Amino acid sequence: MGILFSKERGAYHFTGIAKLSIVGMLVSLSTAFLNTIWAVYIDSFLHNEVYVGLFSAFLTVIAFISFFVFIPMVEKSDKAKIFSYSLLSFVIFYVLFAIITNLVVLLITAVVMTAALSLSVTSYGLLVKDISEKKNLSTNEGLVYTFLNLSFVIGPLVSGLIAARFGNPWVFAISALFILIAFFFFKSTGIKDTEGKKRTDRNIIKNFKDYFKNSDRTISYLLRGGVNMWWILIYLFVPLWMIRNGMSMSDIGIFLFAVAIPLISLEFFFSKKAAKVGFRRIFQFGYLFVAVIVLLSFIFSNVYIILSFLVLASIGLAMLESTTESYFFDILGGKERYRFYGPFNTSIDFGNFVAKIFGSVLLIFLPFRYLFILFAAFMFIMFLLSFKTKKVIESKRK
Numbered sequence: 001m002g003i004l005f006s007k008e009r010g011a012y013h014f015t016g017i018a019k020l021s022i023v024g025m026l027v028s029l030s031t032a033f034l035n036t037i038w039a040v041y042i043d044s045f046l047h048n049e050v051y052v053g054l055f056s057a058f059l060t061v062i063a064f065i066s067f068f069v070f071i072p073m074v075e076k077s078d079k080a081k082i083f084s085y086s087l088l089s090f091v092i093f094y095v096l097f098a099i100i101t102n103l104v105v106l107l108i109t110a111v112v113m114t115a116a117l118s119l120s121v122t123s124y125g126l127l128v129k130d131i132s133e134k135k136n137l138s139t140n141e142g143l144v145y146t147f148l149n150l151s152f153v154i155g156p157l158v159s160g161l162i163a164a165r166f167g168n169p170w171v172f173a174i175s176a177l178f179i180l181i182a183f184f185f186f187k188s189t190g191i192k193d194t195e196g197k198k199r200t201d202r203n204i205i206k207n208f209k210d211y212f213k214n215s216d217r218t219i220s221y222l223l224r225g226g227v228n229m230w231w232i233l234i235y236l237f238v239p240l241w242m243i244r245n246g247m248s249m250s251d252i253g254i255f256l257f258a259v260a261i262p263l264i265s266l267e268f269f270f271s272k273k274a275a276k277v278g279f280r281r282i283f284q285f286g287y288l289f290v291a292v293i294v295l296l297s298f299i300f301s302n303v304y305i306i307l308s309f310l311v312l313a314s315i316g317l318a319m320l321e322s323t324t325e326s327y328f329f330d331i332l333g334g335k336e337r338y339r340f341y342g343p344f345n346t347s348i349d350f351g352n353f354v355a356k357i358f359g360s361v362l363l364i365f366l367p368f369r370y371l372f373i374l375f376a377a378f379m380f381i382m383f384l385l386s387f388k389t390k391k392v393i394e395s396k397r398k
Contacts, residue, residue, distance in 0.1 A: 032155025039236050054357075091176045153264055159171050225354070226379065239255075269318075362374055
């Protein structure tokens with residue numbers, strides 16, 4: 001329990017990482033509400049699953065660019081303030097989504113929100129890293145992701161029911177409320193950022209080149225991207241497929257609820273295991289497990305069997321989601337994290353973009369079930385790349 005509570009003056013208090021985990025859970029709950037309806041919401045404007053995929057890919061490009069553009073701001077500014085302001089901006093964005101009826105207005109709002117998201121993700125991740133010691137970083141990341149995924153157990157289930165009964169605007173309104181609560185709770189924690197760099201790196205092209213000059217950083221980037229490829233299948237393509245097969249928003253919520261169960265049950269366990277046995281073995285088994293399970297989904301035609309396999313695959317993701325980020329921080333030196341964590345987070349957008357583009361193009365020519373072969377191939381490539389990772393064992397560090 002020491003990771004959650006510390007004893008001061010005879011009383012127990014939440015640790016810094018526990019406070020950040022709770023903030024992350026509230027933000028993640030809002031995100032879970034939104035993700036449950038996002039693909040269907042965009043589809044209500046575009047009326048075509050291929051266009052939905054391409055539109056999402058466009059937003060991914062915006063996010064990719066934003067992570068590099070904001071490097072100087074992240075290096076120099078107080079990360080706690082950046083995170084606070086980004087939370088307030090999301091309250092505004094979600095309210096706008098609740099009332100938007102015009103595609104052009106939707107596009108502009110989505111682009112600005114995507115840029116703000118890059119600041120939120122980067123500042124939050126650096127705050128987690130900065131309050132963690134090297135020997136317990138993986139364990140702390142596991143705790144953070146367990147809290148995040150707890151929201152993805154509750155969120156989709158409730159969001160699907162609300163959307164089915166009251167409509168999407170109510171989902172956006174409730175999402176905004178959770179963000180507002182997260183903002184006030186974060187301010188109450190008193191968490192501040194005191195570190196930073198006086199000299200900032202403003203050359204976007206140079207930052208890009210310097211990041212990928214190092215093979216270890218490149219491999220960690222691709223492995224993190226593989227995790228996010230998988231979530232595009234689960235949160236973008238599968239919900240649309242379920243709707244096309246006569247299922248409801250409530251069914252989508254139940255499915256996404258089930259997907260998160262293995263994550264909250266096993267993620268903390270696997271993060272502690274990675275700290276003891278090293279990341280390489282965890283990466284190898286996790287990606288191979290997912291590749292085999294999704295390939296089995298291609299063989300069957302029954303919708304419920306396929307959905308069950310996809311839920312089972314989350315066991316492999318529990319091995320990968322938090323550990324890929326911990327591994328990245330472990331291979332860095334000095335204050336490199338301020339310069340390279342933003343570019344590393346573009347691995348989210350890289351994985352999203354590749355999955356959206358390849359998936360959307362595939363659906364132009366082939367039935368949906370062939371997506372399972374595509375994603376099995378993605379996961380197997382990540383399995384092979386994991387053999388190139390460094391042997392990092394946190395428990396042996398001082």
